[in-house]
Structures are given as C-alpha cells and as structure tokens.
Amino acid sequence: MFVSNYAILFDLDGTLTDPKPGITRCIQFALSELGYRPPDADKLHWCIGPPIQDSFSLLLKTSDDTVLEQAISLYRSRFATIGLFENSLYPKISETLDAIRFAGYKTFVATSKPHIYATQIIEHFGLSSLFNGVYGSELDGTRSVKADLINHILVTENLSPSHVVMVGDHSHDMIGAKHNHVTAIGVTYGYGTEEELKSYGADLIAHTPDDIPKLLVHSYELRLSHSH
Incomplete structure (x- = not known):
C-alpha cells in the first residue's frame, strides 16, 4: 500500500x-470579568471545539461585535499564559x-x-x-x-x-x-x-x-x- x-x-x-480545564476556566474568567455568573465547567462541554466567538455569542445571547471582542480578549488574556497548558x-x-x-x-x-x-x-x-x-x-x-x-x-x-x-x-x-x-x-x-x-x-x-x-x-x- x-x-x-x-x-x-x-x-x-x-x-x-x-483541553477542558483550560477552555472552561478561561470562559468562566471572561464571563466573571464581564459581570456574569459563569456556568459550571461541566455545562460548558459544548464550547470545546467550535470557534470561541460562536460560543460567546450563544453564552451572552448577543451578536454585538464589541461585546464579543471584549469577551474574547478577556478569554485570551488568561488562555495565552495559563489556559493553553491546562490540557x-x-x-x-x-x-x-x-x-x-x-x-x-x-x-x-x-x-x-x-x-x-x-x-x-x-x-x-x-x-x-x-x-x-x-x-x-x-x-x-x-x-x-x-x-x-x-x-x-x-x-x-x-x-x-x-x-x-x-x-x-x-x-x-x-x-x-x-x-x-x-x-x-x-x-x-x-x-x-x-x-x-x-x-x-x-x-x-x-x-x-x-x-x-x-x-x-x-x-x-x-x-x-x-x-x-
């Protein structure tokens, strides 16, 4: 062959x-910083895999680019240094x-x-x-x-x-x-x-x-x- x-x-x-610990903790961090009460990690499984912008759009029930960019920026501030190795x-x-x-x-x-x-x-x-x-x-x-x-x-x-x-x-x-x-x-x-x-x-x-x-x-x- x-x-x-x-x-x-x-x-x-x-x-x-x-990557569950890193991704879920970074999502929880971003939501907390934006003033939301984040779901438990086990309720965020569906966010593992799809583009992160899509996940935040569903979590925050918005398609407002300004809000989504802020959420992604907060997510990445933790992910780039800590989250990517919680894996x-x-x-x-x-x-x-x-x-x-x-x-x-x-x-x-x-x-x-x-x-x-x-x-x-x-x-x-x-x-x-x-x-x-x-x-x-x-x-x-x-x-x-x-x-x-x-x-x-x-x-x-x-x-x-x-x-x-x-x-x-x-x-x-x-x-x-x-x-x-x-x-x-x-x-x-x-x-x-x-x-x-x-x-x-x-x-x-x-x-x-x-x-x-x-x-x-x-x-x-x-x-x-x-x-x-």
Whole structure:
C-alpha cells in the first residue's frame, strides 16, 4: 500500500488533547470579568471545539461585535499564559501518531484554535516532529470555520481531497470534511457523540486513538472500491 501522498488532518481539542480545564476556566474568567455568573465547567462541554466567538455569542445571547471582542480578549488574556497548558494528551496519542507516520502518511493539525496557540500546545507535548505542519485560524477569526481551514490546507499543501482523511470529535469537523469531499473519521473519546458524528457525515468511527490507524487502512480500501 503506497500512502506517501496521503494526508491525515487531526483536529486538536477533543481529538489529540483534552483541553477542558483550560477552555472552561478561561470562559468562566471572561464571563466573571464581564459581570456574569459563569456556568459550571461541566455545562460548558459544548464550547470545546467550535470557534470561541460562536460560543460567546450563544453564552451572552448577543451578536454585538464589541461585546464579543471584549469577551474574547478577556478569554485570551488568561488562555495565552495559563489556559493553553491546562490540557492533557489523550492516552496512546503519541503511539498512534508514530504508527501513522511509520506507515508513510503525512500528518497535519487542523484546528479552529488560532495557530499561534496550536503550535505552542503541539510543542509543549513534544509532538512537533510527528506533524508535517500545524494549521489553525488567525486571531481575527479568519479560517476558524473548519471547511475554510481544510480548503486552505488542501490548496497550500497541494493535496488531492480523495487522498485526505479528517479526524475529529465534533460535527464541525465532519461538516468541514464533507464540504471538501474528504473522508471523515469521527472520534467518540472526545466531546462529540457517535450519533452526532454520524448524522453530520462521519464515514468511520474511532472509539479510541489506536482505532485510527486500523480505520485508515479501511478508508483506503473503501476509496479503492469506490474508484473501480
């Protein structure tokens, strides 16, 4: 199996790392500073993965850019120094990435999180050598929509959609993959349910990180059968 021209895109939050403490504490901090009583961390799970502006818009029930920019600014003031390291790798992630790289695949991070933070997190966990590149949004929100980000990676890296797999835990990852005609693997150990992932187009489901390499072989065989 010749896979050197195949690329695997990994979401970050809820797929490679569990960022719950950092993200929820930074949201609580921002809401408190704005004079709101923040929800408990367990009531903020749905904020892990989507663009942060969307989460604040729902939390504050507003689309007022001035208010949202203030909330994001407060969130980032804590996240940039403390929050991004209140984070842990899911078990077996390093070994999973090793196996995928050993098989000859290219690997990229594809996250709605600003790439300036994503790069620091990947370095912090010693994963930099296991990725060909780290892609995220800009601080102004450009490419925070997963479909735009995946398209940007395909163009920048000159990748054929039929040779790319997106791995993520959220409906946004599945929608972005389908929008770009990319195979989607949904992971259930993060913050999305199997039902949500399948309803938004997941082709395959991984229940643990070490399911992913096996599913890549399966997705390759699926593609071959579709092309004949």
